[in-house]
Amino acid sequence: MTDSAQPAIAFSAAIDSLAAELYKKSSGERFGITWQEFASILCEVGRKYLPAVADEAAACELYLNLRVEELVLARACASGNEHAWETFLLRYREKLYDTALHIARETSAARELADSLYGDLYGTTTRDGKRTSKLASYTGRGSLEGWLRTVLAQEYVNRYRRQRRLVSLDEESDEGTQFAAAEPEPSTAVDPRVESATDEALAGLPSEERFILASYYLDGHTLAEIARILGVHESTISRKLEKVGKSLHKHILAGLGRRGMSRRQAEEALEVDVRDLRVDIRERLAQDSTSETFPEKKVAPAGDGSG
Amino acid sequence: MQSKGDDGRLDVMQDLPKIVRDRLNSTSAQTGGHPAPGHPDADLLAAFAEHSLPERERARLIQHLANCAECREVLTLAQPPLEHVTAVMHSPGWLSWPVLRWGTVLALAVVVGAAVLLRHDSKPASQPYKVEMETRTASRDHSNQPAVSGTRAKQPAVTETPKNELKNRLDSRREKDAASKTATADSKIRLKEIDGTSRADKIPARSTDELKSNYGVAAPAGAELAAAPPPAPLDKKADQENQQAQDKQVTPYSAANAVQETGTVNSAAPALKAEEVVPGKAKEPLSKSKTEGAGTAVGGSIGMLSSAATDSARTQNRRVAFQNLILPIPRWTISVTGSLERSLDAGKTWQKITVDDHAAFRAVSALGPDVWAGAAGGVLYHSGDAGEHWTRIRPAVNGSSLTADIVSLEFTDTQHGKLTTVNGETWTTTDAGQTWQKN
Numbered sequence: 095m096t097d098s099a100q101p102a103i104a105f106s107a108a109i110d111s112l113a114a115e116l117y118k119k120s121s122g123e124r125f126g127i128t129w130q131e132f133a134s135i136l137c138e139v140g141r142k143y144l145p146a147v148a149d150e151a152a153a154c155e156l157y158l159n160l161r162v163e164e165l166v167l168a169r170a171c172a173s174g175n176e177h178a179w180e181t182f183l184l185r186y187r188e189k190l191y192d193t194a195l196h197i198a199r200e201t202s203a204a205r206e207l208a209d210s211l212y213g214d215l216y217g218t219t220t221r222d223g224k225r226t227s228k229l230a231s232y233t234g235r236g237s238l239e240g241w242l243r244t245v246l247a248q249e250y251v252n253r254y255r256r257q258r259r260l261v262s263l264d265e266e267s268d269e270g271t272q273f274a275a276a277e278p279e280p281s282t283a284v285d286p287r288v289e290s291a292t293d294e295a296l297a298g299l300p301s302e303e304r305f306i307l308a309s310y311y312l313d314g315h316t317l318a319e320i321a322r323i324l325g326v327h328e329s330t331i332s333r334k335l336e337k338v339g340k341s342l343h344k345h346i347l348a349g350l351g352r353r354g355m356s357r358r359q360a361e362e363a364l365e366v367d368v369r370d371l372r373v374d375i376r377e378r379l380a381q382d383s384t385s386e387t388f389p390e391k392k393v394a395p396a397g398d399g400s401g
Numbered sequence: 402m403q404s405k406g407d408d409g410r411l412d413v414m415q416d417l418p419k420i421v422r423d424r425l426n427s428t429s430a431q432t433g434g435h436p437a438p439g440h441p442d443a444d445l446l447a448a449f450a451e452h453s454l455p456e457r458e459r460a461r462l463i464q465h466l467a468n469c470a471e472c473r474e475v476l477t478l479a480q481p482p483l484e485h486v487t488a489v490m491h492s493p494g495w496l497s498w499p500v501l502r503w504g505t506v507l508a509l510a511v512v513v514g515a516a517v518l519l520r521h522d523s524k525p526a527s528q529p530y531k532v533e534m535e536t537r538t539a540s541r542d543h544s545n546q547p548a549v550s551g552t553r554a555k556q557p558a559v560t561e562t563p564k565n566e567l568k569n570r571l572d573s574r575r576e577k578d579a580a581s582k583t584a585t586a587d588s589k590i591r592l593k594e595i596d597g598t599s600r601a602d603k604i605p606a607r608s609t610d611e612l613k614s615n616y617g618v619a620a621p622a623g624a625e626l627a628a629a630p631p632p633a634p635l636d637k638k639a640d641q642e643n644q645q646a647q648d649k650q651v652t653p654y655s656a657a658n659a660v661q662e663t664g665t666v667n668s669a670a671p672a673l674k675a676e677e678v679v680p681g682k683a684k685e686p687l688s689k690s691k692t693e694g695a696g697t698a699v700g701g702s703i704g705m706l707s708s709a710a711t712d713s714a715r716t717q718n719r720r721v722a723f724q725n726l727i728l729p730i731p732r733w734t735i736s737v738t739g740s741l742e743r744s745l746d747a748g749k750t751w752q753k754i755t756v757d758d759h760a761a762f763r764a765v766s767a768l769g770p771d772v773w774a775g776a777a778g779g780v781l782y783h784s785g786d787a788g789e790h791w792t793r794i795r796p797a798v799n800g801s802s803l804t805a806d807i808v809s810l811e812f813t814d815t816q817h818g819k820l821t822t823v824n825g826e827t828w829t830t831t832d833a834g835q836t837w838q839k840n
Contacts, residue, residue: 143458155455196482235454236447240479244443244450247478251471284420292424301460304425304467311422313473323476325452325758327738339417346421364418 109153120162125170125178135169136160139233165234172217172230186242193243197250207253211246288363291349295342303338310335440472441465450476452758481759504785505833508771508815515730515769731787733765733772741765741774743788756782756791766810766818773834775807775820783834796820796828796837803828803837 117132127135136157140148143156170178194208195201217227232241296304302324309315309323310331317335321328343364350360441449441462448454449462466473732744734751739761742751756762760776767773770787781794781803796803805822812818819829827840 159453159455192482197478231442233442233444235444236449236451240447240451240481241443243479243481244447244475247475248443250478251475284423288420289424292420296421296425301464301467305463305473307425308467308470309473311417312426313470313477315473315477319477319480322480322759323450330738342421343418346418364420
């Protein structure tokens with residue numbers, strides 16, 4: 095096939111051979127995706143994810159890990175192949191609504207969310223007179239089902255953000271804690287030495303540990319949720335949190351020592367005030383310009399603040 | 402100290418100083434709030450959630466996630482509900498009758514073989530035993546080597562990774578069973594045809610593993626089952642040479658095609674290393690076997706073998722045969738993290754078997770290649786090929802499905818088994834999990 099139908103894109107010999115095998119595996123012909131189209135899709139994926147000076151091995155690794163069957167199905171749907179659409183609906187329609195319900199947790203909102211995504215997937219919006227489907231942006235890095243769930247989640251977050259901008263303060267209180275206005279926290283003067291020592295200690299953390307800390311303390315996710323995302327056991331996250339907490343404490347104390355504080359002063363500065371237990375994550379998140387209206391599903395357990 | 406709160410959070414974690422949380426948040430806003438060049442797309446997030454990103458991309462993404470609350474939330478929301486998790490390597494139509502019927506016959510044969518081997522393993526060292534030994538059918542027409550592209554995924558891998566060793570072993574046993582029934586090569590061909598792994602219309606994830614192996618690409622994190630890749634021969638020519646070199650290695654092995662011998666082996670055999678089978682010592686039991694195994698010799702092969710008693714190829718052949726023979730039955734266990742683990746070396750080393758990333762396994766039952774694994778939330782998987790492929794089984798009776806945590810599994814044979822759940826339910830099956838009764 096490669097002899098008779100060389101892609102317009104020049105592959106090296108090894109990648110050409112691999113691409114031919116992947117095309118066979120993808121069953122692209124079943125959904126009307128030709129070899130040339132398949133090769134173009136691979137090139138598009140390569141351009142998106144490979145560095146400009148990627149070697150052949152990196153390209154092979156990328157292509158081999160693609161979900162080519164699902165990629166071909168999605169692209170065939172995007173190009174309007176009926177058989178592909180039938181297959182897609184058969185496989186994913188029910189899952190899509192279930193996922194929407196799982197995310198929105200309310201039937202009408204879930205249906206609205208799923209219907210909206212269906213519209214995007216089918217391509218109701220037109221650009222230059224052409225129907226553009228969101229499925230055309232799927233690149234096969236993860237499963238199509240996982241991609242659909244992620245797209246739904248993104249859509250939900252965007253909607254929530256838009257909705258929150260419109261909700262009045264009165265409505266917020268009616269909606270419950272999810273929309274509750276952040277209680278103003280009395281601003282307390284913090285010793286700049288403590289801030290800088292803390293920043294220094296946080297900067298030294300590996301990304302994964304920082305991710306776990308942020309997920310747990312800022313987002314209020316449970317150990318099980320974090321463990322599932324990272325593919326480890328809950329107890330691993332628990333151990334890591336404990337270890338990171340101790341390590342941070344130690345490094346901050348050391349940093350404060352370097353900044354001229356005595357051991358006792360440093361410990362006092364870091365001592366946990368019961369008022370600290372009432373951490374208004376909403377307000378903290380509001381400081382983040384990229385996630386200023388991002389919902390907080392779970393509020394960290396708080397003390398009563400009375401001391 | 403680490404008491405768990407109602408919401409699954411550990412109370413001990415609450416004593417992180419407020420200043421740390423404050424700075425964690427505000428440094429996120431300063432440094433990571435705008436991770437260049439923007440948020441990762443849904444593809445990357447989905448691949449990350451499925452643990453299928455290469456390490457360097459995963460590290461980059463986690464760096465972004467550490468500083469981006471929005472993506473962390475999307476990731477959390479996009480996690481699949483536990484009850485919707487599907488088998489990673491589900492083979493459609495596995496339970497169709499023709500396949501099941503033949504599969505059951507094969508499974509029974511393999512179980513009997515396994516039971517025989519296990520019994521011999523447990524006998525005292527002084528008691529000798531007899532085992533049937535057969536070199537694996539590896540007839541390959543070397544002159545008709547398939548082209549590099551297109552067909553390579555279907556070639557049997559020659560590199561003896563644990564996974565391949567297991568497959569060789571299973572194939573060998575299936576073929577042995579067929580040979581003992583009909584003593585013709587045709588039966589072997591038929592058996593090959595019904596073997597799901599060799600069907601051309603099924604190209605499961607496994608073929609990608611072989612592709613990866615051929616192209617020298619490391620599997621992503623979490624793909625422990627992928628075969629260990631050889632040093633990357635990306636060039637076609639080099640690849641072909643590599644393949645030829647591998648073929649040469651198996652030439653003595655395939656020279657004794659379809660030869661069946663009966664060997665008398667001491668029970669110390671499992672501890673015997675292949676290298677210890679010196680020609681002089683190995684000759685005697687194998688010569689005996691030829692006289693004892695009347696009717697098992699096929700065509701002139703046995704004559705060829707006896708005439709070439711001192712031939713080094715034969716020694717090599719026996720060595721491979723012994724290697725196959727002394728491979729232990731796969732053993733199974735559940736790790737402390739709730740993942741399924743298999744050992745192919747009698748428990749010395751264990752490899753994680755990825756069945757379902759989200760299932761916390763609690764119980765496993767194995768009879769030879771027939772393996773059942775139960776997890777929290779009533780998640781039940783079955784493999785009929787020693788863990789190579791898994792199928793999710795969803796027991797249900799009168800509309801009531803199994804949802805409670807499975808705490809024990811017991812299968813007395815491939816058909817009959819029972820499982821118990823954490824809330825005291827007992828589910829039984831008498832037809833290999835096709836129908837269930839709830840007590």
